[in-house]
Every structure is written in structure tokens, then in C-alpha cells.
Amino acid sequence: MAVEPHSMAWVAGQRGPDRTGESWCQLLRQWPGLQRVVSDAGTGLARGVTLCNEARAADLEPGQAPVAPVQVGLDVFHTKREMQRVVSRRWAQVEKLMDTAAQADQRVAHAKQRGIDARGAAGRARGAWGKAERAFDEAVQVDTAVEGIRAALAWVRPDGQLNDRAWAQAQITAALGALVGDAWGKVRRLLDDARTLNHLDWMHAQLEQAVSDPLLREAVVRLWSWRAQLERTHGTLQTPATP
Amino acid sequence: MFSLLVVTWIGNAATVLSGRWGAISQRAREVGCSREAMYQQAQRVEQAVAWEQAGGPRRAELLAENQRLHDDNRMLWALLDEAGTISQALQQQFAATAAAMGLSLTQIVRLLALLVPQRGVPSRATVGRWVEHASRRARGILAVVDQVCQTWVLTLCLDEIFFHQEPV
Numbered sequence: 001m002a003v004e005p006h007s008m009a010w011v012a013g014q015r016g017p018d019r020t021g022e023s024w025c026q027l028l029r030q031w032p033g034l035q036r037v038v039s040d041a042g043t044g045l046a047r048g049v050t051l052c053n054e055a056r057a058a059d060l061e062p063g064q065a066p067v068a069p070v071q072v073g074l075d076v077f078h079t080k081r082e083m084q085r086v087v088s089r090r091w092a093q094v095e096k097l098m099d100t101a102a103q104a105d106q107r108v109a110h111a112k113q114r115g116i117d118a119r120g121a122a123g124r125a126r127g128a129w130g131k132a133e134r135a136f137d138e139a140v141q142v143d144t145a146v147e148g149i150r151a152a153l154a155w156v157r158p159d160g161q162l163n164d165r166a167w168a169q170a171q172i173t174a175a176l177g178a179l180v181g182d183a184w185g186k187v188r189r190l191l192d193d194a195r196t197l198n199h200l201d202w203m204h205a206q207l208e209q210a211v212s213d214p215l216l217r218e219a220v221v222r223l224w225s226w227r228a229q230l231e232r233t234h235g236t237l238q239t240p241a242t243p
Numbered sequence: 244m245f246s247l248l249v250v251t252w253i254g255n256a257a258t259v260l261s262g263r264w265g266a267i268s269q270r271a272r273e274v275g276c277s278r279e280a281m282y283q284q285a286q287r288v289e290q291a292v293a294w295e296q297a298g299g300p301r302r303a304e305l306l307a308e309n310q311r312l313h314d315d316n317r318m319l320w321a322l323l324d325e326a327g328t329i330s331q332a333l334q335q336q337f338a339a340t341a342a343a344m345g346l347s348l349t350q351i352v353r354l355l356a357l358l359v360p361q362r363g364v365p366s367r368a369t370v371g372r373w374v375e376h377a378s379r380r381a382r383g384i385l386a387v388v389d390q391v392c393q394t395w396v397l398t399l400c401l402d403e404i405f406f407h408q409e410p411v
Contacts, residue, residue, distance in 0.1 A: 002401050004398065006398070032393065037401055042403065
């Protein structure tokens, strides 16, 4: 399926026959002016774009100006969803550990009430709380890192400036240090993929095309940013979306 | 009979509230009810007295107010029934637009039920026919619009969704 993101028009919804690069290529050939594609990291789709670019180059008549190849950017929705999935699972583990610690506390209280030696149970409760607190601290650190990555994927930085690849990459590199373990494998792969930040390059390229004077461009962007903030405050505009 | 019951309840409440040891069991045996029932009656008697002392509206006043609201409600529904209803053409337009926005037939019928008097709400099957008719009419236009728009598409978001295990 294909959606044009500015109009949100669903321009293709084709059942089958398969998800191979050849099928995607056949579909993509319907749009001769296509410049950019936003998708997940699926291999079929990527191959489809490659085949489409090859077919476009082969179709060129002698003397005809070459058509710019279709560029691919990764849809950050999938990255964010995967991050959220891992974060939720981690918090569920923390909750479980806290429950275990609370149960250990109850066992200590129960032993004391019955006049039984509670030292062993108290030791186990301390251990359980230690484990739960460590897991909690780690989850908080992960949350902070994930927030950093979310900011890196957005159009606008928290300070109101337009985001760019250099800033976003620095944020991601800093945050990835906190995302250790196999659970983060998919997120790390997506974030390591250069295509993840292509939307920021495209935004700057389009802005440069629209307003060539850098000073004017910066002023217009700042004005837009303030207006958006003002409208958000009054609840008339949604938070700037990420692609 | 009613006043006797009231007197019994007050007596039971007095016994519970007196807190005298053994009095509740004895009273329960005398009046032939359970201790649990006596505690419940005491609680209700206490609530009734507290309500009376709080100086709120009386039961008779509340009943009268309730009746008046019922009458108002009935009159407003009657007025709504008499008021001009949404024309069928508008309902069909509503259904087609809602379906194009992704709402299901059941959802569309539920929304129409908010706008149309109860007896005029179309069935799910009728709405289905309206949507089908609108989609048939739009099909021809879409083919033309699609072709015209193809050259204007510069960016696309692509993804695969599965419908009955078949990729779309």
C-alpha cells in the first residue's frame, strides 16, 4: 500500500500477489515523478526501489536529462514503536521485581508476627529490593535515552531550532550507550542505518529550494516554529509530526 | 404494618447503637431477624436521621422534581420527533463520507442514531447499500483522478499490511 503523506491520499492498495522487489518495482513505476520513499527496512521494498531506479535509467532516451533516483528514508514510526515495545517490557519486569520485593517484605512481617526468627527473610527482602531498585534505575536511564532518541527523530529540537543530521546523530550516539542487551538489537540496527535520518536532509533540501536566502530562511522557520508553539498552546495544532 | 416495621427498625438501630454486650443477639431473637440485618437497619436509620438533620430537600420534593424532569424529557423527545429531520440525501452523503474516512457500517449507524429520530435510523444493510452505491459512482472519477495525480506524487509512504494473511 502507498500513501501520499502531504494529502494523506491512499494512492495504492493492492492485494498481493507477493512482496518481492519486482512487484514493488511494478507498483512504483506508476509514479514517474517520485523522488522519495518512506518505508520500513524491508528488503523487498528496498529492492523494489533499486529496480525502479534501474528501470528509470534504462528508459532514458539518448540526450534526455537523467532522472534523479528515488531516495529511501526509514519510517521512524517503526523505530519508535519498537523502542516503546522494549521500554514497556522493561517496565513490566521492574513491576514484577517490585512485587516480588513487596511479597518478601510481607514474609518478613509475617515471620515477626508469629515470633519466628525473621533474619533470613529480611536478608532475602533486602536482596529483592536491591534488585528491584537497580532495575528501576536502569529503566529510568533507558527512558531518558529513549526520550533523547525521540527528540533526535523529530523535525524540531527541544530548543526550537530545526533538527539536522549532525545534531540528531550526536543524540542517537549518546543515547545508544544506555541501550544495551539483545532486546535493543532491532532498534540499534534501525538507528545505525543512515536512511533513518534521511527525512532531516530532505527537509533542509526542500527548505533551501523554497527559500534560497539563508537569513530569510532561518527567520521564516523561526516564525513558523513560534506560531506552531503558540497554536499548540491554544490547542489548535497537533504536535509537529515525525515522518 | 409499615409503621410497625419502622418502629422495629428504630428499635433495632437503638439496640445496635447502644453497644451493650449481648443486647443485639437478644434483640435479634426477639424480633426474629439476623444480627447482620440489624446492623444494616441501624446504618440505614442513622443515614436517614443524618439526611434529615442536614436540611436537604425532602423526599416528596425530590419525587416531584423527578416527575417534572420526566415530563420535560418526554416533551423534548416529542419536539425532536416533530422537528425537521435530516434528509435522506444528507444521510447518504454522511454515510459515504464516514465510510471514506474509514468508519465501519456499525459505527456509521451509531452516529446517525445521534442525529436522526429513533424510528428514522437506517439499518446497517441500508447504509451498506448507500456506501456501495457511492463507491460505484466514485470509481469512475477515481480512475481519472489517479491518472492525473500520478505525475504530481513526489513522496510516498510505503508499507505492507496483511488482510486475511494476504499482503496489501
